[in-house]
Amino acid sequence: MTTILIIIIALIVIWIIITYNLFIRDKNLIKEAWSGIDVQLKRRHNLIPNLVASVKGYSYHEKSLLEDITQKRSEAIKIQDIKDVAPTESNLSGMLKNFIAVAENYPDLKANQNFLELQNQLVDIEDQIQFARRYFNGAVRNYNIRVESFPSNLIASIFHFEQDSFFEISFATERNTPEVKI
Numbered sequence: 130m131t132t133i134l135i136i137i138i139a140l141i142v143i144w145i146i147i148t149y150n151l152f153i154r155d156k157n158l159i160k161e162a163w164s165g166i167d168v169q170l171k172r173r174h175n176l177i178p179n180l181v182a183s184v185k186g187y188s189y190h191e192k193s194l195l196e197d198i199t200q201k202r203s204e205a206i207k208i209q210d211i212k213d214v215a216p217t218e219s220n221l222s223g224m225l226k227n228f229i230a231v232a233e234n235y236p237d238l239k240a241n242q243n244f245l246e247l248q249n250q251l252v253d254i255e256d257q258i259q260f261a262r263r264y265f266n267g268a269v270r271n272y273n274i275r276v277e278s279f280p281s282n283l284i285a286s287i288f289h290f291e292q293d294s295f296f297e298i299s300f301a302t303e304r305n306t307p308e309v310k311i
Contacts, residue, residue: 162265
């Protein structure tokens with residue numbers, strides 16, 4: 130009888146250790162995934178001054194938009210909390226959409242090789258951010274499932290593992306779906 134009780138207790142302890150380690154693994158996957166997003170956001174932040182500088186010579190009328198983009202970039206660089214990054218980056222993406230739309234109004238700028246290269250780099254960076262975001266959100270999804278699922282939710286509540294937030298952001302290179310009216 131005592132042997133069975135010792136085996137049951139040992140199995141419970143082993144299960145607790147394994148489940149706890151799975152939570153730690155999931156949290157580290159989320160950190161790794163976030164670092165991928167962070168790298169791409171930094172690449173985008175570094176590209177913005179070059180884009181702004183290439184457009185400044187062509188569009189004197191758009192000075193306030195260029196200044197706003199530069200200001201939002203500065204604000205985005207300073208943010209440390211992951212939960213605050215998404216709204217700021219979405220705002221910056223919206224401004225970049227407007228920026229690209231404004232640039233379309235200047236034929237000389239559209240033909241400028243430097244601007245076209247910068248615009249292509251922006252598209253590439255936005256794609257990389259999207260891939261990193263998918264990986265991050267997949268890691269968060271797996272972790273959240275573990276936090277909510279029985280019996281691992283018992284370990285989650287004991288060790289204060291809480292659900293994590295997904296990273297949602299719009300991209301400057303997204304196109305709006307055209308509205309078709311018949």
